[in-house]
Amino acid sequence: MPELPEVERARKLIQDTCLGYKIQKVSSVEDKIVYTGGTDHLQFAKELEGRTIKGCERKGKTFWMVLDGEGRQPVMHFGMTGMIQIKGQEPTWYRRKPRESTWPDDGPPRFSKFVMKLEPQPGSVGKDPVQLAFLDGRRLGRLRLVPHPVAAHPPVSLLGFDPVLSHPTLEEFEELIRKKKGTVKGMIMDQAFSAGVGNWVADEVLYHSRIHPSCPVPALTAQNIKDLHHQLRHVCQTAVDVNADSLKFPPDWLFRWRWSKGKKQANGTAKRKRQLESGDEAAEEVKPKGMSFLPLPDGTPATIDFTEVGGRTSAFVRELQKMPDGVAIKPKIRKGGKGSKKQAESSVSQTNPRYSYQEAETSGLSEEDVKPVKTARQRAISANDHVAVTPAKRKPGAAVGAKARKSRKKTDSESELSDLSD
Numbered sequence: 001m002p003e004l005p006e007v008e009r010a011r012k013l014i015q016d017t018c019l020g021y022k023i024q025k026v027s028s029v030e031d032k033i034v035y036t037g038g039t040d041h042l043q044f045a046k047e048l049e050g051r052t053i054k055g056c057e058r059k060g061k062t063f064w065m066v067l068d069g070e071g072r073q074p075v076m077h078f079g080m081t082g083m084i085q086i087k088g089q090e091p092t093w094y095r096r097k098p099r100e101s102t103w104p105d106d107g108p109p110r111f112s113k114f115v116m117k118l119e120p121q122p123g124s125v126g127k128d129p130v131q132l133a134f135l136d137g138r139r140l141g142r143l144r145l146v147p148h149p150v151a152a153h154p155p156v157s158l159l160g161f162d163p164v165l166s167h168p169t170l171e172e173f174e175e176l177i178r179k180k181k182g183t184v185k186g187m188i189m190d191q192a193f194s195a196g197v198g199n200w201v202a203d204e205v206l207y208h209s210r211i212h213p214s215c216p217v218p219a220l221t222a223q224n225i226k227d228l229h230h231q232l233r234h235v236c237q238t239a240v241d242v243n244a245d246s247l248k249f250p251p252d253w254l255f256r257w258r259w260s261k262g263k264k265q266a267n268g269t270a271k272r273k274r275q276l277e278s279g280d281e282a283a284e285e286v287k288p289k290g291m292s293f294l295p296l297p298d299g300t301p302a303t304i305d306f307t308e309v310g311g312r313t314s315a316f317v318r319e320l321q322k323m324p325d326g327v328a329i330k331p332k333i334r335k336g337g338k339g340s341k342k343q344a345e346s347s348v349s350q351t352n353p354r355y356s357y358q359e360a361e362t363s364g365l366s367e368e369d370v371k372p373v374k375t376a377r378q379r380a381i382s383a384n385d386h387v388a389v390t391p392a393k394r395k396p397g398a399a400v401g402a403k404a405r406k407s408r409k410k411t412d413s414e415s416e417l418s419d420l421s422d
Contacts, residue, residue, distance in 0.1 A: 002078040004196030005239035010084040011063045014056040020124030022052045028114040037144035047071045060159045060195025072145035079140030087131040111137040159195035163236040173229045185213035186310040203315045205231045207254040212321045213314040219324045251288035258315040
């Protein structure tokens with residue numbers, strides 16, 4: 001998901017390219033998911049046409065154009081894969097560049113939700129016409145119209161401090177977290193607490209603060225809080241200073257190393273090779289050239305582990321980010337079935353990150369620590385293994401789960417939408 005640095009890059013692009021231009025025409029595409037807040041695509045376009053762009057502002061992951069006139073302001077959120085593209089330039093991609101990155105001559109770019117045709121005016125930053133598009137392939141972005149001033153109305157008014165624009169003092173920060181509970185990663189990813197901090201920024205901040213992502217907020221020491229306060233701003237500002245170009249991030253950043261989760265990914269899976277050969281994706285290599293590992297302070301290779309915190313995959317360095325003494329990670333209770341062995345391995349890693357599933361026999365962990373959790377049906381079979389259990393029969397001519405599949409599809413979509421709260 002594009003986070004504060006990537007959204008700031010998009011804001012800066014609009015500011016530097018479109019300031020002073022008049023919106024001559026807006027071609028919008030109907031989308032009842034992306035257009036929200038009581039705004040449809042036609043109303044969105046109509047209210048913007050004929051107005052001049054006076055600026056572009058941002059708070060957290062939300063950004064908006066400042067237009068002249070009496071109408072409302074267009075407020076935008078990228079969601080998971082949204083981006084801005086100026087015709088003739090590359091889109092503001094997050095990490096990967098799909099092959100649809102070009103703007104065709106005979107129409108709008110793929111996945112566009114609106115295209116603005118802009119005309120230069122006296123005093124505008126350019127002299128040539130400009131076309132600007134908002135792209136969103138997964139339809140998890142949001143477009144809405146909000147009255148001026150935007151910061152005084154939801155959703156922006158509901159956001160917490162912005163680490164770059166309005167970072168609190170240490171004393172204010174200490175007061176903000178004084179009554180907080182839950183994990184430290186969950187706290188800093190809460191947009192009502194710190195706006196703009198997403199998954200990779202949170203992991204980077206915690207890595208440099210030497211705090212385990214699962215550490216409970218009440219267990220933070222005074223030094224932990226001081227380091228967290230400093231790194232929240234430092235990481236975001238450093239990324240913004242290089243215009244969110246990940247190849248320019250410092251080589252000792254976790255971001256430069258976290259994307260290779262194992263030998264398969266590092267060497268390239270068959271699926272990955274097919275993607276690259278077909279041009280479907282051209283993922284940039286962010287690992288620093290001339291380096292083969294992320295070094296610890298003593299120069300030895302760091303061990304990057306992965307766990308799940310707040311439903312998000314979290315990367316951390318085993319040797320540097322430890323849970324406080326006497327504080328254990330509560331393992332999650334998972335159902336058995338497909339992938340249960342992998343889930344059990346994850347639970348062991350969270351209980352004691354030094355041990356993998358395969359290492360359990362020599363680590364001293366009991367069999368109970370690593371075996372998959374059984375479902376109710378599996379427990380019943382184990383308890384009554386002498387009783388034959390016959391699978392439920394489907395009535396002749398019955399539909400093969402069509403209704404169930406439709407229900408599952410709807411549930412998955414609703415689950416994806418909930419990710420926008422990050």
